Each structure stands twice: as structure tokens, then as C-alpha cells.
Amino acid sequence: MRAIWSGAITFGLVNVPVKLYSATEDHDVKLHQVHDDDGGRIRYQRRCEVCGKVVDYEHIDKAFDDGERTVVLTDEDFDALPAEKSREIDIVEFVPTEQIDPIRLDRSYFLEPASKSTKAYTLLRRTLEETNRTAIVQFALRQKTRLGALRVYDDVLVLQALLWDDEVREASFPSLDEPVSISAKELEMSEELIRSFESDFEPERFSDNYQDQLRRLIEAKLESGVAIGTEATFGEKPRDAGGGEVLDLMEALRKSIDKSRASSGQESTGARRSPRATKPRGKAASG
Structure with a gap:
């Protein structure tokens, strides 16, 4: 694996140097499109809808469209924004692990100790395990400010990016507001069915x-x-x-x-x- 980021976990006066690695990878077969008549590759061009010319990346700006108006943002506009260049994973609080709903979890990253001494790294890992707590952190990665959960996976610290609160939709379905009557017998039979399927999760048993x-x-x-x-x-x-x-x-x-x-x-x-x-x-x- 190749490290994609290096920095330090910080909380109080404690500083834990780490390297960050992607914890997951895509196993899908990579496919491309071809012409069914002769097998030739299908290519897409960046063509301007005003002048009709094919545009090189160096002449492409980004823009925001609200449906009626478009605001063009140049490289100079982005350079004027405060740059997110922090190399710190800043712990802001420790919360009970069960309070983090899985729906908020995003990409996962392994953290490797980056100093010769692994004592601070090991101490933080052991503390999280013993207290059954997860550290809520803020960090910057690929020009984005992110929220994250720092937890333990096997013997490694894992940084799990979290979705911001406004990125999780509200589950509101009128059909669930209708009253439903469930008898004790139906519930008992349903629980019995679940027990018949009970098992320990072994991910290696499953394949795509x-x-x-x-x-x-x-x-x-x-x-x-x-x-x-x-x-x-x-x-x-x-x-x-x-x-x-x-x-x-x-x-x-x-x-x-x-x-x-x-x-x-x-x-x-x-x-x-x-x-x-x-x-x-x-x-x-x-x-």
C-alpha cells in the first residue's frame, strides 16, 4: 500500500505522527465502451456548447448553476479562499461508540504510526478499546474539510470519514404513519424465524x-x-x-x-x- 497523506493525531498536548492509507479498494472489472459495429473505442470530448470547440483542461473553469443563473469560478477565486492545508487529525471529543449510526459512515482509512516509537499510538489505541469510545475528529483531505470517527480495527487505528449532518436525508414516509396491528403470536413467530438464521458474520464466506x-x-x-x-x-x-x-x-x-x-x-x-x-x-x- 502507498500512503496518501501524512500528519499527526492531536488532542491536548499529545501528538501522534501517522501515515494514512485507503482501507478499501474496488474489485469490479474495469470496462470501457466500444462501437458494436467495429469494436472501436468510444471517446468523449469536452466540447463548448457556445462555440462548438473542443476545450483543453487548461481553459476549463468551474461554475455554479442555480437553475436560472450561472456563477463562473476561476482559479484566482479558489486561490482567494482559505486553504485547507492542515496536517492534523484534531480530536474534538470522545463519544460512546454505539452513538455513531452506521448510516453516517463514509470512506475508511488505516493509520500507521509514522515515528520510531509507537508508544503514543499504542496508548491511544488501547485507551479507545478499554473505554469503548470513539474519537470524533476534524481533518482536511484532498482540499476538503472533513468530519471523522477514529476507532480501532483489529490492532490498527482506523479513521472513518463521517457524513456531515445535512448530508443524511430525513427518512419520512407517509405510508409508515398508518397504524398497523401486530399480534403477540406474529411477533413470536417472526423472532423464531430470525433465530433460525442466527450466525456469526464471516465476510470471507461471501463473494461478488x-x-x-x-x-x-x-x-x-x-x-x-x-x-x-x-x-x-x-x-x-x-x-x-x-x-x-x-x-x-x-x-x-x-x-x-x-x-x-x-x-x-x-x-x-x-x-x-x-x-x-x-x-x-x-x-x-x-x-
Whole structure:
């Protein structure tokens, strides 16, 4: 893992140097969009709706739109704002752990001691464990001021970003205001059903079946030869081995498809399009 931030946990006169690491990662297969006719990559352009020109990042500002008016904010405007460059995770209070509702939890980060002596780090960790308390902290990360919960995970301190209070919506549903009569027998049977499913949570027992099957699908297509050369999807014109003749893109695609069909025992038709089966379907088509 690579540290994405370094600083110190502070409370009172105590200073605990730490390094911060992302505690989670995305395991989804990375997909991109292609043209179903020839397999070419689909690209998106940053085109101005006023002049119609494609705009480079260096000429793009940010703006706020209230529905009727737009306020453009330049780099100079952002430079005038107070910069959030603090390297401190400032503990503001310690609260009972059960008071933090999981709905408020956001991204998680591991904290590693950054000094030769780990005594202050270990002392803070042990204190949180013994008191069953979670530290509420404020910190700055990636130009944003954040609220967080500092707690213990195994033998490591974990910083869990918290949503601000106005970022959690109110759950108000009129249908739940209607009175419902539940008998003692119904409640008893419901509790009995829950007890029949009781278990200890073992996360390793669960896997993402969709992603597992998607990977197997991709591997099967690769093994059967239902694929085209990646260079061809970028619209480049590959040269032959001698470096002389430049092949037409569509001809290169047709030859790639003919070759893959021949290797899989299919009859080559030359000018026919690539099989529709090469296009990801459903959720896999996005991204």
C-alpha cells in the first residue's frame, strides 16, 4: 500500500505522527465502451456548447448553476479562499461508540504510526478499546474539510470519514404513519424465524457472484479467440512487419476477426462484422 497523506493525531498536548492509507479498494472489472459495429473505442470530448470547440483542461473553469443563473469560478477565486492545508487529525471529543449510526459512515482509512516509537499510538489505541469510545475528529483531505470517527480495527487505528449532518436525508414516509396491528403470536413467530438464521458474520464466506461470472465470461472469450487486437480499437493504422505497407483500419479489423474465427473453427466471411457476443450486456455495458 502507498500512503496518501501524512500528519499527526492531536488532542491536548499529545501528538501522534501517522501515515494514512485507503482501507478499501474496488474489485469490479474495469470496462470501457466500444462501437458494436467495429469494436472501436468510444471517446468523449469536452466540447463548448457556445462555440462548438473542443476545450483543453487548461481553459476549463468551474461554475455554479442555480437553475436560472450561472456563477463562473476561476482559479484566482479558489486561490482567494482559505486553504485547507492542515496536517492534523484534531480530536474534538470522545463519544460512546454505539452513538455513531452506521448510516453516517463514509470512506475508511488505516493509520500507521509514522515515528520510531509507537508508544503514543499504542496508548491511544488501547485507551479507545478499554473505554469503548470513539474519537470524533476534524481533518482536511484532498482540499476538503472533513468530519471523522477514529476507532480501532483489529490492532490498527482506523479513521472513518463521517457524513456531515445535512448530508443524511430525513427518512419520512407517509405510508409508515398508518397504524398497523401486530399480534403477540406474529411477533413470536417472526423472532423464531430470525433465530433460525442466527450466525456469526464471516465476510470471507461471501463473494461478488456477478463479478466472478463476468471474469469467467471474459476468460472464456479470450480462450476461444473471440477478441480483437487492442491496438485496433484505438483507430491506429498498424504497419506490417517490414514497416512498409500501412493497412486500412477496417481491413485490419476484418483480418483479426477472420483469424479468431479460424482458430475457433468458425467459417470466415471476411466482410462480416464481429460477433454481437463480443459486446458486454446488461450492467457490464456501462463504464
